[in-house]
Amino acid sequence: RAFETGETDLTDDLLADSQGAPADDAIRSGLTVPIGEFGIFQAVSTEPGAFDETDRELAELLVAHTQEALHWFERTEELERQNDRLEQFASVVSHDLRNPLNIAQGRLTLAQETEELSQLEAAERALERMNCIIDDVLALAREDPSVEPEAVDLETTAETAWSMVDTGEASLTVDAEGERLADPGRLQRLFENLFRNSIEHGGAETVRVEALDDGFVVADDGTGFADTENVLESGASAGGGTGLGLAIVQRIADAHDWTV
Secondary structure (H helix, E strand, O other): OOHHHHOEEOOOOOOHEEEEEEEOOOOEEEEEEEEEOOOOOEEOOOOOOOOHHHHHHHHHHHHHHHHHHHHHHHHHHHHHHHHHHHHHHHHHHHHHOOHHHHHHHHHHHHHHHHHHHHHHHHHHHHHHHHHHHHHHHHHHOOOOOOOOOEEEEHHHHHHHHHHHHOOOOOEEEEOOOOEEEOOOOHHHHHEEEEHHHHHHHHHOEEEEEEEEEEEEEEEOOOOOOOOOOOOOOOOOOOOOOOHHHHHHHHHHHHHHOOOO
């Protein structure tokens, strides 16, 4: 009652209170103070009328400090998460983006000096690489920790994601009839990142999506990873990548309370 109303509940005789009657008849009076959205503080006594207005004031003062401390912990944790993200983005901008930018600038200079159009092709590839890096960083930055799942067709989502990735000569096999509860856009992005990882970094020729009773599998015939321990961490790359693709997969899975 106190939690729902947000008001302190001081009951002199719990046995006479139809809503507050305790399971233990020995408990006769109670003082209950809500701690915002966190829960309640409660004190009880075997004596009726054991708590007065002074007790109420002291308990409310204690709870006010407790609630502020809990909010402070929440804010501190959020700031730490934001700082971690900023460090990741700063690393990508300062390192990963600088390399293709230098390549593009150098190739453009050579093209101007030599009038060789082949230099522009290399510059274009470098710019495309920068675009991929920016997309990965933005996807990671915008990933909301909360989701509103709905019934999503696994097979359709996987095939749509496949069409959004440059898969070359690779082929996709889907054996995943039925629906899963998920955020449609994020599930598609999860598939896209897994497919891109398989093709670009694993050299896969075939990729398979298969439904399980309690989830689904994405498998490929690529080279795999020499180091699987840290592969889902930001910055971990088999070479040439941002190291963010599988980190995005992990973030999406966490938002759904899934494991990878």
